[in-house]
Amino acid sequence: MIAAETRVPDDAPAPAQANAVEVRHLSRRFGSKLALDDVSLSVPAGTVLGLVGENGAGKTTLIRHVLGLLKAEAGSVDVFGLDPALDPVPVLSRIGYLSEEPDLPGWMRVHELLRYVAAFYPTWDADYAERLRRDFALDATAKVKHLSKGQRARAGLLAALAYRPDLLLLDEPSSGLDPIVRRDILGAIVRTIADQGRTVLFSSHLLSEVERMSDRIAMIKSGRVVFCGTLDGIRARHCRITLRLDESRGRPPALPSALSWEGRGREWTAVCAASADDARIEASRAAAQVVEEWTPDLDEIFIAHAGGKRPEGAAT
Amino acid sequence: MSTRAAFIGIGYQLWRRSRGVVLATAALTFALVLVVHLIRLPEWARLIVLAGVFAIGFTSPFFIQVFTYSGDLGSTDSSFPRHMMVLPLSARALAYPPIVYGAGFLSALWFIVARLVLEPAGFHAPLVWPALTIAAVSAWLATVSWMPFWFPYARVIVFGGIMTAIAAFVLVTRALAMPEPLTIGGLLAATALAFPAAANGVARARRGDGTVAPWTARRTAAAAPPPRSRPFRSAQRAQIWFELRRNGSMTAFFVLIMMAFAFPLLLMPQSADLVDVLIAPMPFLPTAIFLIQPVMWFGIVGGNLALPDGWKVTSQPPAFLSARPMSDGQLISAKVKASAVVVLFVWAIVLALVGLSMLVPHGNRQAETLAHFLSRHATPRRALIAGAALVGLISLSWLSALKSFAVTLYGRKWINNARVFGFILLIGALGATAQWAWTHRESQVLPIAAHVAAWALIAAKIAAAVPILFAIRRRRIANNDRLIVWTAMWLLAVAMLFGVAFRLVPAIRHSPIALAAGIALVVPYNRLIGMPLAWHLNRHR
Numbered sequence: 001m002i003a004a005e006t007r008v009p010d011d012a013p014a015p016a017q018a019n020a021v022e023v024r025h026l027s028r029r030f031g032s033k034l035a036l037d038d039v040s041l042s043v044p045a046g047t048v049l050g051l052v053g054e055n056g057a058g059k060t061t062l063i064r065h066v067l068g069l070l071k072a073e074a075g076s077v078d079v080f081g082l083d084p085a086l087d088p089v090p091v092l093s094r095i096g097y098l099s100e101e102p103d104l105p106g107w108m109r110v111h112e113l114l115r116y117v118a119a120f121y122p123t124w125d126a127d128y129a130e131r132l133r134r135d136f137a138l139d140a141t142a143k144v145k146h147l148s149k150g151q152r153a154r155a156g157l158l159a160a161l162a163y164r165p166d167l168l169l170l171d172e173p174s175s176g177l178d179p180i181v182r183r184d185i186l187g188a189i190v191r192t193i194a195d196q197g198r199t200v201l202f203s204s205h206l207l208s209e210v211e212r213m214s215d216r217i218a219m220i221k222s223g224r225v226v227f228c229g230t231l232d233g234i235r236a237r238h239c240r241i242t243l244r245l246d247e248s249r250g251r252p253p254a255l256p257s258a259l260s261w262e263g264r265g266r267e268w269t270a271v272c273a274a275s276a277d278d279a280r281i282e283a284s285r286a287a288a289q290v291v292e293e294w295t296p297d298l299d300e301i302f303i304a305h306a307g308g309k310r311p312e313g314a315a316t
Numbered sequence: 317m318s319t320r321a322a323f324i325g326i327g328y329q330l331w332r333r334s335r336g337v338v339l340a341t342a343a344l345t346f347a348l349v350l351v352v353h354l355i356r357l358p359e360w361a362r363l364i365v366l367a368g369v370f371a372i373g374f375t376s377p378f379f380i381q382v383f384t385y386s387g388d389l390g391s392t393d394s395s396f397p398r399h400m401m402v403l404p405l406s407a408r409a410l411a412y413p414p415i416v417y418g419a420g421f422l423s424a425l426w427f428i429v430a431r432l433v434l435e436p437a438g439f440h441a442p443l444v445w446p447a448l449t450i451a452a453v454s455a456w457l458a459t460v461s462w463m464p465f466w467f468p469y470a471r472v473i474v475f476g477g478i479m480t481a482i483a484a485f486v487l488v489t490r491a492l493a494m495p496e497p498l499t500i501g502g503l504l505a506a507t508a509l510a511f512p513a514a515a516n517g518v519a520r521a522r523r524g525d526g527t528v529a530p531w532t533a534r535r536t537a538a539a540a541p542p543p544r545s546r547p548f549r550s551a552q553r554a555q556i557w558f559e560l561r562r563n564g565s566m567t568a569f570f571v572l573i574m575m576a577f578a579f580p581l582l583l584m585p586q587s588a589d590l591v592d593v594l595i596a597p598m599p600f601l602p603t604a605i606f607l608i609q610p611v612m613w614f615g616i617v618g619g620n621l622a623l624p625d626g627w628k629v630t631s632q633p634p635a636f637l638s639a640r641p642m643s644d645g646q647l648i649s650a651k652v653k654a655s656a657v658v659v660l661f662v663w664a665i666v667l668a669l670v671g672l673s674m675l676v677p678h679g680n681r682q683a684e685t686l687a688h689f690l691s692r693h694a695t696p697r698r699a700l701i702a703g704a705a706l707v708g709l710i711s712l713s714w715l716s717a718l719k720s721f722a723v724t725l726y727g728r729k730w731i732n733n734a735r736v737f738g739f740i741l742l743i744g745a746l747g748a749t750a751q752w753a754w755t756h757r758e759s760q761v762l763p764i765a766a767h768v769a770a771w772a773l774i775a776a777k778i779a780a781a782v783p784i785l786f787a788i789r790r791r792r793i794a795n796n797d798r799l800i801v802w803t804a805m806w807l808l809a810v811a812m813l814f815g816v817a818f819r820l821v822p823a824i825r826h827s828p829i830a831l832a833a834g835i836a837l838v839v840p841y842n843r844l845i846g847m848p849l850a851w852h853l854n855r856h857r
Contacts, residue, residue: 069638071856085856086792093641103634105562107391111543118547119554120640141543145393 050214096165106145383418394521464526618717
């Protein structure tokens, strides 16, 4: 597959309701690497935002800014109207966070972990914590370091959920969870939280999971937000078309909105960052005939955006 | 992979981990060797050489940690690195190289220092049996660290027992003037025994054995109800518990282990060669040296009480800790309180050990000397001075630990490394300055230079305080009221120390301004008020 790159502006402005998270023109550099580049993103309260992107795209860096563990070099981050790096206590007391890293203290036993975490949150619900512990099949007397990777992820999730946070931040929660917990428990929890008017921001590599759980989806590539909006909105702004040319060519035709190309000779297929109508107009200008068109799924859109460099001679 | 390849590979790994400190230690040793061989040392300069030898000794905890891969001593798991267990090597090939390198390096270091520094400087230091004692201790520390145990802290008990056995063997054979080959043979046997024991420990840890007692009933996950425990009364109580469990126990254990090494000093008969030279004129010197050690060890490892994740120097604190809704000040307060608990715990044991040493017959007769001294010289004033000195030593131990907190909390490795080099440089600079001052003691320049240096340091201290205070305010770490309280507490501490020194030591009454300036310099201000700022800068990068 040949890929091309076009930046699509944020297509769905945040609704009128208050935003739990508001990121404006955020940039962050680690040495020579630009980890976040002018990122603007809002997460309305009571919604689930799924963050997708390749490894190293900047998802964890963005989440750590929302937590206040990284301070904005340029731009700003507001969580519930406060800067999490300047006012960590009121912000963090409303956030439940599951880290991608296995950073729970290995020397603690599960019941000690819960006892310690509970001390920081007046809203800690001991009955709910115990119910989750049983659902997650966690031995209360086991040491964290003796838990498997999945059990550790469950313990972390339990510690992040039991005080019913207003904002749940999950950094790659699926990487440690088995399919049953992921589908039946995590999915149910996330939906329940959103139904209760609370907010979830999670990153994941599993696009099917993101599609299933999210109200809105944002994709980050090389530190920039490539698209952000509802799944239907995103799909409506992309199309997949197959073109037939009059003569055989070694390169695809010039379509400004094309993100990726497949094919050879007279028949080429593109994923475009444009509606089907706009793509048809572009095709006619390139003297190509559209023989097939359909709406791509999130997988295809993601791969088209995340794909390699634009081939030489392709449209700019 | 051959055993030779294992020695090369593991040797390279150990070298990469420790090369900075190895080179610094080698440089200091070489400098001392040059000094004692090229310069005809006056009597007073021998103490400077001894201080240099102590500076070399300060590096031993670092080397012990490197060569033994020691980790959480309270854990039941082996501390042998897991990533090494998957190497295509037998357990023996994995375990032997670090022990050989550790025992070899540390005993060679003693040998070089004793032969090339202490002896030429006029100290008659025994060569072979101390070197072999160091080798045996290092080998067994590694062995016990790598063994899996059924119970938490069983490792500590086992190691304590082995150390006691080695120390008792050496003390008995030397005190009873038994032939040295007997001591040497016993120590060689003890070292040799550590090898198969270490290989066995690594082999069991490698296959996952040894951490569960065979009689422990197997339970299904989640079947066991959570143990009943009362919730913490506050977030800060929870954090103090966390600090004590995570760092406090390890730090206390380490300091007590080092004190255990020094304990024989209290029992040593006065006929011992090296000790006799130093002790004869001052009968309480062994006790004084012993009592000063907690201050020294807390100064060296006390900063680890502030590390966010055990004794691991991490580039950034784990999010588990940083993401807790706790202000920077609250976290520092918990760490400071936990460190006070650790210091008091260690001192309780240290004082018990001193008391115990006085009850041991055939020792250096400390109890008799003390009774004699008290009957002739005891006055309420002297009792007050002694009590103040003890409180001062305990406070100094705590302060020694707290002084390193800001550096540790800042979490940048280069600052930690610079601190080690800075310390070694400081020792050298102090030695050189002392030497210069002694040779030019008649000069009028000396008191003027000392005054200028003292006031320049005070000016530098104030100049450094201003940006720290501004940064604390700008980042909303503390408000003006709190800063005023902190500063008032510092002024109160300085005033109290001034009052005590002025009242109890008549010799320094003639220059009260110099006394006040000295105390103001010694009592840390920037490093204490800078603690929450350092943590803030590490937490929110």
